[in-house]
Amino acid sequence: MTQFAAYTIIGLSLGGIFALAALGIVLIYRVTGVLNFAHGAMGMFSTFVAWQVFYGTPHTGMAPWMVTAEAIGAGLLFAVVLGLVLELAVFRWVRNRPQITKAVITIGVLLALQSAASLIWKNNQYHLPIYLAPQTSTFKIADVPIGANYVVIVIVALGLAFGLAAFLRGTAFGRAMRAVSDDPTAASLWGVRVDMVGAVSWMLGSLIAAVAGILITPFINFDTTSLTLLIVDSLAAALIGGLVSLPMTVLGGFLLGLLETYPTMWIQSLGLPRLIALLVILAVLILRSPRGLPAVAK
Amino acid sequence: MMPGHIVRFAIAIVAFAILARLPVGLDPAFQFDAALAVIWGFGILSLVLLTGYAGQVSLCQATFAGVAAYGAGMTVAGMHGGYLLGIIIGVLAATVLGVIVGLPALRLHGITLAIVTLGIALVFDKYVFQDHIFDWFTGGTGGWQVTQASLFGIPVDSSKHLLTAYDVMLALFGMVAVLMVNLHQSGAGRRFRAIRDSELAASTMGVNLARYKLLAFALSASIAGMGGSFYPRIAGSVSPQPFWVFTSLQLAAIGVLMGVRYVPAAALGGLFMAVVPDVLTRYGHGTFMNRFNYDISYDWFQLAVGVLLVLQLILLPDGVWGDIRAKALRAWDVVRMKPREEVRPA
Numbered sequence: 001m002t003q004f005a006a007y008t009i010i011g012l013s014l015g016g017i018f019a020l021a022a023l024g025i026v027l028i029y030r031v032t033g034v035l036n037f038a039h040g041a042m043g044m045f046s047t048f049v050a051w052q053v054f055y056g057t058p059h060t061g062m063a064p065w066m067v068t069a070e071a072i073g074a075g076l077l078f079a080v081v082l083g084l085v086l087e088l089a090v091f092r093w094v095r096n097r098p099q100i101t102k103a104v105i106t107i108g109v110l111l112a113l114q115s116a117a118s119l120i121w122k123n124n125q126y127h128l129p130i131y132l133a134p135q136t137s138t139f140k141i142a143d144v145p146i147g148a149n150y151v152v153i154v155i156v157a158l159g160l161a162f163g164l165a166a167f168l169r170g171t172a173f174g175r176a177m178r179a180v181s182d183d184p185t186a187a188s189l190w191g192v193r194v195d196m197v198g199a200v201s202w203m204l205g206s207l208i209a210a211v212a213g214i215l216i217t218p219f220i221n222f223d224t225t226s227l228t229l230l231i232v233d234s235l236a237a238a239l240i241g242g243l244v245s246l247p248m249t250v251l252g253g254f255l256l257g258l259l260e261t262y263p264t265m266w267i268q269s270l271g272l273p274r275l276i277a278l279l280v281i282l283a284v285l286i287l288r289s290p291r292g293l294p295a296v297a298k
Numbered sequence: 299m300m301p302g303h304i305v306r307f308a309i310a311i312v313a314f315a316i317l318a319r320l321p322v323g324l325d326p327a328f329q330f331d332a333a334l335a336v337i338w339g340f341g342i343l344s345l346v347l348l349t350g351y352a353g354q355v356s357l358c359q360a361t362f363a364g365v366a367a368y369g370a371g372m373t374v375a376g377m378h379g380g381y382l383l384g385i386i387i388g389v390l391a392a393t394v395l396g397v398i399v400g401l402p403a404l405r406l407h408g409i410t411l412a413i414v415t416l417g418i419a420l421v422f423d424k425y426v427f428q429d430h431i432f433d434w435f436t437g438g439t440g441g442w443q444v445t446q447a448s449l450f451g452i453p454v455d456s457s458k459h460l461l462t463a464y465d466v467m468l469a470l471f472g473m474v475a476v477l478m479v480n481l482h483q484s485g486a487g488r489r490f491r492a493i494r495d496s497e498l499a500a501s502t503m504g505v506n507l508a509r510y511k512l513l514a515f516a517l518s519a520s521i522a523g524m525g526g527s528f529y530p531r532i533a534g535s536v537s538p539q540p541f542w543v544f545t546s547l548q549l550a551a552i553g554v555l556m557g558v559r560y561v562p563a564a565a566l567g568g569l570f571m572a573v574v575p576d577v578l579t580r581y582g583h584g585t586f587m588n589r590f591n592y593d594i595s596y597d598w599f600q601l602a603v604g605v606l607l608v609l610q611l612i613l614l615p616d617g618v619w620g621d622i623r624a625k626a627l628r629a630w631d632v633v634r635m636k637p638r639e640e641v642r643p644a
Contacts, residue, residue: 035409035412035413037412037416090608090612093612094611094612097611097615099408099409100355100408100409100412101611101615103409103412104550104551104554104607104611105607105608105611105612107357107547107550107551107607108551108603108604108605108606108607108608108611109604109608110547110604111544111547111548111551111600111601111603111604111607112600112601112603112604112605112608113604114544114600115597115598115599115600115601115604116597116601118597119595119597119598119601225544229420229543231416232413232416232417232420235413235416235417236417239413269425269429269431270424270425270428270429271421271424271425271426271428271429272425272429274417274420274421274424274425275421275425277417278414278417278418278420278421281413281414281417282402282414282417285402285405285406285410285413285414286402286405286406
């Protein structure tokens with residue numbers, strides 16, 4: 001029973017990361033109509049920037065929490081700049097192209113980001129994670145010890161999801177984003193600055209991808225390809241939410257995390273979780289939305 | 299035979315004669331590149347059929363090639379069959395996988411198909427090609443060692459007979475390429491193009507969507523498999539790395555970059571994908587102006603592919619070959635003093 005509970009906790013925190021990554025995909029897809037295959041690669045690059053600041057630069061006389069804050073701050077700042085640059089340099093120019101063309105462009109971005117990161121950080125596997133909470137701090141719920149890092153992930157995932165939902169509903173800019181996602185032409189006639197909205201959604205999406213990437217470092221031996229390929233699991237979670245619904249996306253992330261974790265109680269296999277993600281994708285696409293994805297802004 | 303057929307046949311023969319002579323006398327590493335270029339050429343040719351003709355997106359073409367490579371390796375090294383049997387088994391295995399991948403494609407199109415095929419490429423990369431459950435198919439961690447292969451009873455091993463394999467592959471590639479150009483004009487080709495332009499319109503006009511989508515996937519997978527089944531023959535062994543998920547992504551990227559609607563783009567793309575990274579990594583190191591040391595690794599090639607793909611899709615949506623072709627046709631019109639046409643049919 002304890003084992004089952006432990007796997008549940010791992011599954012939930014892994015699911016929280018999937019949920020976060022999927023939120024970024026859904027946000028960018030809804031507002032700009034780009035299904036971003038490079039989402040994992042963007043998160044990967046920002047994560048490595050944070051990692052470089054954490055382990056690669058001298059921190060004499062700084063408290064541990066300040067080092068963590070500095071590293072995460074650098075990673076998130078880089079993510080925002082990366083999102084803005086991609087929007088300004090690439091996606092602004094292809095707004096009226098077919099959806100599939102834009103998706104193929106993101107594959108080019110994926111290849112470029114992955115190989116650029118591989119040039120800087122080589123093809124090594126990295127083991128040293130960025131801990132948000134001290135590794136040793138645990139507390140118990142019903143006799144099951146829970147690492148504080150796992151709890152942080154679930155809280156951050158839920159917090160960002162609700163925060164994003166509140167931002168989209170409650171603020172003027174959030175309403176502008178939803179207006180663009182419904183109909184960019186009509187939104188621009190009502191005075192919404194469509195360019196600005198697109199840029200902000202790319203920056204926000206990139207930021208969320210970076211958070212997901214930084215949070216996953218304690219779980220896996222990460223390298224430039226494994227973080228890039230998390231896109232498949234994130235897409236599976238995003239598809240459970242139909243690529244539109246934020247609450248369903250978060251739910252889908254947690255569900256996928258549990259589905260991928262429970263079998264590892266009996267089977268040790270690197271590939272099996274990917275198979276489960278693929279089966280979830282197939283099940284969702286064929287059973288839930290056989291006519292394709294919901295239409296979004298062109 | 300119509301004149302067009304004769305012209306295409308003649309072009310293919312001349313191209314074969316030139317290309318077959320090219321790697322003669324080069325060192326074995328370049329002969330290997332030449333053979334690899336044909337394998338990736340088959341991979342991109344399979345995309346021309348699936349994406350360029352039938353409009354179905356696929357990010358798992360290297361998986362089809364990999365399944366064929368393992369099928370051929372298993373037949374030759376695991377069951378001691380002849381190499382011809384290995385190629386047949388390999389292509390059959392790829393075709394079966396193509397039909398299986400085509401089944402969900404009956405309900406999906408566009409972006410959703412891209413997601414599913416990316417998932418399939420990842421599952422085969424990390425699970426089927428690497429997990430111990432599939433050791434009977436992949437030959438375990440070392441992969442199959444194909445050193446004692448024989449074709450028509452003649453022993454051929456990869457190190458000494460690289461050019462023989464290259465010529466056989468090139469001839470096969472030429473035949474498939476001519477068949478592909480002919481297919482474009484045929485009834486099946488017209489149905490593929492109708493599906494590409496609009497599935498709804500195609501089915502309204504009586505095209506059997508299920509049959510022709512499955513046919514496109516089966517043909518495409520078997521073309522990719524034809525190249526892949528030669529891989530153990532030229533490399534001497536099979537390993538997951540050449541057919542991993544990033545090869546599939548690169549095939550798609552280079553296919554689109556070169557012009558995914560055109561058959562010659564496949565030859566161009568295969569050559570680009572096999573030769574350029576090898577030349578870069580072999581000669582791309584030294585000192586520039588006696589001061590700056592540089593050392594170009596494989597990653598620079600993939601970086602260039604990614605950047606070029608983005609630029610191409612913004613600036614030349616029809617790909618490199620499509621752009622060259624359009625300019626050449628325009629120049630020909632100028633020579634013949636014909637008035638400018640707005641649109642040329644593909």
